[in-house]
Amino acid sequence: MRILVSASELIDRGLWDDFCEKRGYNVWAVNEGLMDSDEEFSFSRQEAMDLGLIPHSDTYRDYDYQPLPTIVEEEPDLVAYLTKIGADEEVIALAAKVVARRQKREQGL
Numbered sequence: 001m002r003i004l005v006s007a008s009e010l011i012d013r014g015l016w017d018d019f020c021e022k023r024g025y026n027v028w029a030v031n032e033g034l035m036d037s038d039e040e041f042s043f044s045r046q047e048a049m050d051l052g053l054i055p056h057s058d059t060y061r062d063y064d065y066q067p068l069p070t071i072v073e074e075e076p077d078l079v080a081y082l083t084k085i086g087a088d089e090e091v092i093a094l095a096a097k098v099v100a101r102r103q104k105r106e107q108g109l
Contacts, residue, residue, distance in 0.1 A: 003048045008037035015051055022051070 007030050010016045019041070020027045029035040048054045078099055082092045 003043045003045065003053065004040045005043065005048075005053060006037065007035060007039045007041070010041070011037070013053070015053065019051060 007016070010019050011030065016030075017027055019025070020029075023041075026032075026034065030037050030039075043051065043053065045054070078095045079092060082095055087095075
């Protein structure tokens with residue numbers, strides 16, 4: 001999984017200086033017009049955690065950051081799986097919608 005984040009979002013979250021230091025960018029690049037604020041940067045999950053974009057996985061369950069289509073393919077009975085591991089009701093409801101849509105598509109409806 002890759003995570004895309006714009007320069008303006010990094011600035012808004014107060015992560016711009018750390019990001020620039022790690023990646024070797026000039027911290028004034030956006031202010032000086034050398035880079036657009038909507039420039040996007042790609043992060044691996046680990047890079048995003050190290051930078052502080054997302055919490056470390058020891059704080060949250062892994063499924064919190066996996067896209068649902070990925071989980072649907074890994075778990076044939078997704079709703080039962082999410083219920084078993086104690087997922088939030090909101091996550092379970094969303095998963096049920098994704099599963100229903102996929103089933104309709106597979107049936108050609």
